Every structure is written in C-alpha cells, then in structure tokens.
Amino acid sequence: MKPNSMINSTLISQLASLIGQANVLHGHETEKWQSDWTGQYHSTPLAVVRPATTNEVASILNFANTHGLPVVPISGNTGLSGGTACNNSLVLSLERMNRIRSLSPSTRIAVVEAGVIVGELDNAARQHDLMFPLSFGGTGSALIGGVLSTNAGGSNVVHYGSTRDLCLGLEAVMPDGRILDLMQALPKNNSGFDLKDLFIGAEGQIGVITAATFKLYPHPKTYATALVAIDDPGIAPALLNALQDASDGAVIAYEYMCEKFVQHYHSLHPEEKRIFDFSSPCILIELASSSCTSLSKILQDVLAGAMEDDMVRDAIIAQSETQRKNLWLLREAAAEISFHKHPVVDTDIAVPLDQVATYLRLIPSRMKELDSHYTDIAVAHLGDGNIHYTVWPSRDDESLLQAMRIAIDDQAVALGGTFSAEHGIGLCKLQSMEKHKNCVALEIMRSIKNALDPNNILNPGKTIPK
C-alpha cells in the first residue's frame, strides 16, 4: 500500500481503531502541524495521531511499519533545524503523553513522559526546592521528547550539562512497535551498549522516545550575577578558570555578547542605558549556590583581580534580584535582535573555548569577501564555545545566504569545532553533515539506521545525508 493511496477514510479508520477517532486528526484539523516554529518549514501531514500511552505508540508504529508509512514524531514543534517537517507522512504527536509519572525528592529523580512541557517539570521540581536545570528560550513550550531527541542545550550547560547529562534512563518504541525499557534511575549501570545515549539526540531516526528518568538539582538559594565589559574574548578561558576555581565550579552561565549586539540592544531599548552603558563586548556571568555562601564576594574578588590583570575593563554586579533580571534582559534579547530584519543567516557552531577569539576575528573577513555590505552580531554560550553568529546580508540572494552558511561552518570546523553545537541537523544541516562529518561516522550512522529501522519509516530524509 503506497502512502498516497492511504490518504483516505481507510487509513483514518484504521488508525482510529488503534487509538480512538478523536485522536486521529486529518484535513484542516492538522493545521497546527503544517508549519514549524520558525515558519521556514511547511508540512503536509497525512494525519496527526495523538497516542496517550506507550502501548498506543507501539500499535501505531507497528501499523506504520507494516504498511511502509513514514512517521514523523513531534513534541512541542519548537526545534530550529526542520527536524519535524513532513511530506505526506503520519505525524505522531506525543503531546497527550504528558504525565509526570513520579518525582522523588529524596533521590532527586523525576520520571516523566515525552509530552510533558519542560517548564512544567521544572515547576513540579520547585515544589520540593529542586529544579530541572535545562534553560533556553522555549522551555515554556518545548516538550521532553523533543529536548531528548535533539539533546537540547542552552545557557546552563556550562554547569549542568545538556539534556543527555540530565537523563538517567529512557523508554522508547522501536519502528516495529517493540518497547525498549531502559528506565532505571541509576548513575552507574554498565550492562551492555549505552543505548540510552544512542536515542538521545538521534532526532527520532531509530525509535520514538516515550518517557525518561531525569536527575533534579537543588534550586539555588543565591545568585551572583555580573555583566563585564572586555576588550578581547581571548581572555575567556582564563577568566572562566579563575571564576570556577574561586567558586568551586559555581559558574552556571557564561554568556558572550559582541559590541554590536550591545549597541543594537541599546538602540532598541535606550532606557536600559541607565543599567549599563558599555561599548565593548560583554560577558554575562552568573554563579549560583544552594548554600547561601557569599558568592557576591567571590565574584567581586575575581573581577577585581581580572581588572588588575587587564582582562576586564568594567563590571556591574547585580545588587538585587531586579538588577539581576535587568542584566539578563540583554542576553534574552538575542532572538529579538537576531530576527529584527531579514534576510538573516543564523547559525549554531562551536569551537574549543581557546579558539573563540580566533573565530570571531577571522569570520568577519570571510563574510566581507562574500558581501562587502553585510552586517553581523555574535552571541555565545561562551563557556561551551557555542557561538550563535548572525549575519544580515545586504541583499536577499539565497545563493549568497548559502555561501555564508558554508563559510561559517567551514571556519568552525577548521578550528576544531562543529557546525552543529546544540540545534541538531534535521533538514537544515544535511549538507554540512555530508561535507564535514567524519565519513566513517556517517557510514556507521547509516548502518545503525538500517539495522534498527530497515523500512526507513522513522523521520526519513533527515539527520543522515543519503
């Protein structure tokens, strides 16, 4: 049976027999899933199925596998790489699998389903003075299944790690409907291949993640937050090491904004100049503690030393929660600033921390070669060497945009970095995968995909270049 021949009442009624009529959407009911958050990708779902249990996911996948029907798993649809775009596929929405199965304050472990909103898990943890530390713009709408499938990162990775590092176990359904239960909540479990981590970040290529166990952390009781003006991002490793050593690794955010970014911010929000009026690159530093130690004093001492050593030109330390939030407004304006005009090239590269300054020095000349009137900004999760470099070309020419993307990726790889730090591959980085990923790694990925999804029904055409 060919997929197209199934766009009919037979398909709908067969799916309805598995999970109930109300949970099989078709026609105009699928509108919500016809484009993604970025608006760049448009989809044509054959139908959207909304299972509520792992067994229902299994029955859908078994059905799809039997009929060679492509399936695109989808959670919050907040990804940035087109990983959920579909072309005449069955869309499998995890949103009804939204139970927090358990939350143990004594072991600081939560067991949650793929459809739980990231922020809701954090809210549940906070009722016990705990937190789920994943922190990025979309935590109010991103779902657990998506952050696992893309190994989401964000601003606190420097301390707490990416989604992968927070996850102890998971449950997934294989393309033929078999259920893989690796839900043990154990920090040590050396019983065979590390399949958990194979599914995390696999963008739904080899199975559909339905639930996971996560570590929770004590909610910080105090923060120490500073915005520092610097001359040269080359000081990044030394300043970070000084902060980490003085605070016993309490740095939870270490975020970079270039000079032009700060200027943009002040042109959009001139009233904020009363908070700070730097005209240089800045680093936003945040330390956190669960024990009310005198973090502010530590931060102040390190910054005083860094000024003496000419690493830091100026600094503002937040003296209240309001001031702290005001400093964060600068960093949080990244999306607003990056997308304030079009066309735009937004990227997600990373280089080793000691190569960030070199990258930022070299990349503008490569852009200039391509377009002498380009403009740009750079913000970075600096502690991870993860740079979101944004370019606005002077003309709307897709071949120019593409040449810029290629140059940005090439330069990152040339410095020992990656073309995809945290957003994943999806559709948008397939070319970079083909060009830059170690070719043996690509062959291994294809072998594993073929071994585990021999009918190629799961999210076909994404992640792994043909």
Place this chain on the structure above:
Amino acid sequence: MKPNSMINSTLISQLASLIGQANVLHGHETEKWQSDWTGQYHSTPLAVVRPATTNEVASILNFANTHGLPVVPISGNTGLSGGTACNNSLVLSLERMNRIRSLSPSTRIAVVEAGVIVGELDNAARQHDLMFPLSFGGTGSALIGGVLSTNAGGSNVVHYGSTRDLCLGLEAVMPDGRILDLMQALPKNNSGFDLKDLFIGAEGQIGVITAATFKLYPHPKTYATALVAIDDPGIAPALLNALQDASDGAVIAYEYMCEKFVQHYHSLHPEEKRIFDFSSPCILIELASSSCTSLSKILQDVLAGAMEDDMVRDAIIAQSETQRKNLWLLREAAAEISFHKHPVVDTDIAVPLDQVATYLRLIPSRMKELDSHYTDIAVAHLGDGNIHYTVWPSRDDESLLQAMRIAIDDQAVALGGTFSAEHGIGLCKLQSMEKHKNCVALEIMRSIKNALDPNNILNPGKTIPK
C-alpha cells in the same frame, strides 16, 4: 583460512609485515597475556600484536577481518569480568600507544592514546594543578583504552561521573580497519548519533578505541573527610542531600562499609582501633574544594545536625592529611578483606539510593536460605547506590556459588537496580544479561553488533549473550 591453521609461521610473518617482527609475540612470549588479573580466566593467544599507531591498529584489524581471525583488544588487563579472556584469538595490546598527545591547561583538556596508564594522565595533569579524577584501586596499572571500554567508575563518580562523563571525544578503529575520528574537544556537539558513547562501555565489541579527549578538573586544594557511624543505611539519601546542599555539591566520596566489614578490618589491623573504634556501619565522607573554603566547618555543622536528628551516631573528622589517609585505609582494605578467604562470591550490583537499606536488609535472608553458615560483608559506593556485596559460602560448591550470584542479582533487579554497576559484562555476567536485560535492548545490541562487526571478529562471545 581457519584460525587454527594460522598458528604457524605464515600468520606470524604476515602480522610482522604489518607492524614489525618485534611487535608480534608468540609462544612463551605471550605468557603475560595468558591469564587475567583475577586469575579466574585463562587465555590461549594465537599471537599478541603490539601496534604503536592508529594506522597499525587499522592494518591489523583489516587483516584479521579479511581472514575471519578473532581479535581480543587488551589494555592493562585489570578488568574484573573476563572481558579480555581469549580462546585461540589474536590479542591486540594497546600498551605501545602510550602517548599523551596534548594537554592544555587553559581549556583543561587532555588528548591521550589508549595505552596511557590512568595514573600517568593524572600525574601529567597535576603538573598544571589539575587532575584526572577517575579513582579506583587499579589506576596505577589500568590503561585508558580499558577504562573507556568498560566505562570504569570508582569512588569519585558521585561528583565527577564515570569515565563516560570525563570523555569528550574519541578515536576508534572499526573491525574492517576504517578509522573513526570523533576527537573534537567540545562540550556541545549535536551532529548526529552519539557514537562516542556507543563505543564507551562496549567492551571492544564494535571497534577498538585508540585515543580520546578528556576533561581535566582543578586539583582540590582542601579536603574535609569524616568517618561516621550510623545505625541505619536508610539515612543515606537524607544525609547525602544535606551534605550536598550545604557544600554546593562538594561531596566527592560517600562510601559505605557494613559493621562486619569494620570488625574484619579491626581484626586484621587491631592497631587502627586507636583511629576509630566504631562497632556499627560506617560512611566515609569526603568533601573537596579548589578554593580553600572552610569545608571542615560545613562538614562539622552538617554532622552536628545529623547527630541531633539521630541520623549519625558518632563521627570522626580528619584533622590532618595523615588522619585523612588513615580513615581511607579502612575503605581501601576492601580488596584485602573481600579476598582474605575462598571460596568467595564478589558482586557489583546497584540499586537506587533509597533502596540500598532495603537491599542490605533483604539479601542476608536470601543467602541464609541457600547456606545457613554463610558469612558476608557489604561495601558500597553509596552515593551511586553501587554495592559490592561479598559472600563467603560455608562450602566450596560451584552450584551454591552460582545460586548466590543469581540471588544477589535478582534482588538488585527486583528493587529497580542492575546486576552490573561498574565492572561490565565480559564473560562473567553473560547469564545475568540474558536473564535480566530488557530483551529489546539485547535485540538492539545484537543488531548493532551485526551491522558494525558482521564477521564477528571483535571480542566474540562476550558482553552480548547469544
């Protein structure tokens, strides 16, 4: 060509043509590799090859794959699960790949080959006030390739994680000689499947790890160490949480020793009673700091509170480095005590932290059902719920020993735990894998093994039950 027909000068000379005569050992020259550290496993190497470069490893594997010759990779041969035992196989020793390729104090990254001794990497790091934090009995002889292939753990996992958590990238050679280069030293790199973690802990089933990049950590400047006497290991989660919260996660060791263990220690070392004279289960607690904060005060305060709450009966806080080392002598006596008589059943299970007390309460009655005159002790990496439960049966009867092993594993799994926390599967836990591992996980492991090592030349017969 059948393996057995190759035990001749032809095989030796073919191998010698690849890596030089001096690096192909045979006959009595292979004696060192004919048994393992535990003395439980005996091997019959066809030859031992000692390549010095990744390309030499590749040429050997390509040769072996072409001729269907089984290959057992071996590093320090210090494993505890028979993972390097061989039967008429080529033994591939990584010991000559012993270069520290680079060590960057500013990014705190080391790039090392598989044959580097774990302790030597740590020594190299210490020259820069850094450390490689993996800590277990064998770090003076275990090699990097082995700790990666078994995902070694130990006493500091509660803070620094297992080998997996310390490794940012790796290089491996596939069974057919292709070289997989995933050596980027990036905390964020979402470019396709997480192959790094698939190779870590895979016990050489899918490729031979030849090099890796590792995170290094600041060497602690101060420690606060205590031995506390408790009544009930059920207090373990609450005491650990109190310590972590008060110290901002500075607990680097949280080790349990049962009452009988302490008695054994004192019977072997009566002079140590002057250090402590507890007759109850004990927890050895260590906090560490890179910033000379007053950890002793924090530890003292938490323990004072724990005494008031009746969690802790008595406590000794080390007042000097000598006292600290004396307290550790107790924990470090585990191997001496566990193997002081034979026959012995030594195990490596883990349960969630809030199930440790239940496990320790239930398991003796299961042993008693099997052997009314057994004796036992338990030590644990308590922070990880990882219990090394040791039983001495009253008679030397392999079927009794096996029944005990099975009961020990069964009870761990029944409480949501694992039969293999940190030692891995090798040969010795194949039966438990078959019995307890999720059957879909086993099927996936077989699929991946078959896809990546179709001729089954790498460490055949281990890790994955048939």
